[in-house]
Amino acid sequence: MKALINAAGRAGVSVVEYAGGTFSLFTQTLFWIAAPPFRGRQIVDQMVKMGVNSLPIATLTSFFIGIVIAFQSAYQMQKVGASMYIPSLVSISMTREIGPILTALVVAGRVGASMAAELGSMKVTEQIDALESLAMNPIKYLVTPRFLALFTMLPLLVIYADVIGIFGGYLVGVYKLGLSHSLYIKMTFDPLVLKDIFTGLFKTLVFSSIISVISCYEGMRVEGGAEGVGAATTRAVVTSFILIIASDALFTVIFYFVT
Numbered sequence: 001m002k003a004l005i006n007a008a009g010r011a012g013v014s015v016v017e018y019a020g021g022t023f024s025l026f027t028q029t030l031f032w033i034a035a036p037p038f039r040g041r042q043i044v045d046q047m048v049k050m051g052v053n054s055l056p057i058a059t060l061t062s063f064f065i066g067i068v069i070a071f072q073s074a075y076q077m078q079k080v081g082a083s084m085y086i087p088s089l090v091s092i093s094m095t096r097e098i099g100p101i102l103t104a105l106v107v108a109g110r111v112g113a114s115m116a117a118e119l120g121s122m123k124v125t126e127q128i129d130a131l132e133s134l135a136m137n138p139i140k141y142l143v144t145p146r147f148l149a150l151f152t153m154l155p156l157l158v159i160y161a162d163v164i165g166i167f168g169g170y171l172v173g174v175y176k177l178g179l180s181h182s183l184y185i186k187m188t189f190d191p192l193v194l195k196d197i198f199t200g201l202f203k204t205l206v207f208s209s210i211i212s213v214i215s216c217y218e219g220m221r222v223e224g225g226a227e228g229v230g231a232a233t234t235r236a237v238v239t240s241f242i243l244i245i246a247s248d249a250l251f252t253v254i255f256y257f258v259t
Contacts (some may be wrong), residue, residue: 033144042145051153051157062099063203081228083177085187090165091191116219154207169188210247
């Protein structure tokens with residue numbers, strides 16, 4: 001019993017320490033964003049790596065998810081003669097829920113792992129210590145460009161993913177389910193309102209903050225050489241996944257009662 005209590009206590013302390021460390025990094029990142037010098041070149045480079053290079057995988061996942069949603073909804077809708085509402089289901093599902101969370105998870109797996117591994121490698125090779133010895137703040141030099149780049153690019157990726165997912169549903173609806181082109185377009189955009197789009201985009205701002213802060217935090221506290229880098233990368237991805245899904249559930253409940 002004593003061992004169980006000790007283990008629970010250590011776990012609780014670790015969670016509190018982890019939460020405090022990530023929150024401290026987040027607040028310092030916000031502070032250094034507003035402090036000159038502004039490293040525009042670094043931010044643009046990170047935007048290309050995180051956003052532009054993520055387009056292929058975002059295209060494939062959102063396109064196939066749009067197809068899946070259309071087929072799965074058609075399975076039930078056709079039984080009750082409600083096939084005309086399939087476009088509305090696809091568009092609202094993609095913009096409010098599926099597009100944001102799926103894109104965030106894909107980016108967390110691709111970009112988050114890359115950030116944690118890159119900073120972890122710099123940590124174990126003492127490059128971060130070298131920056132400090134040169135009176136350069138590592139958070140300003142390493143974290144803020146990645147934070148700003150992902151904060152900018154993830155919403156754009158989600159908008160792109162929403163369009164691709166709706167297009168996937170369009171192909172199913174028009175060429176497989178027999179809906180007319182004009183009807184599909186009308187039933188896609190008539191029920192879709194701005195709050196549906198903004199709900200999804202607001203979530204992406206939270207998701208991008210989670211991915212960048214967690215990944216950078218894990219990378220900058222790596223210990224133990226190459227093995228430590230691998231462990232930190234795994235922790236960054238798993239923790240980001242859990243927090244993204246948990247925050248998505250929280251905001252879905254809030255938006256349900258608010259909107």
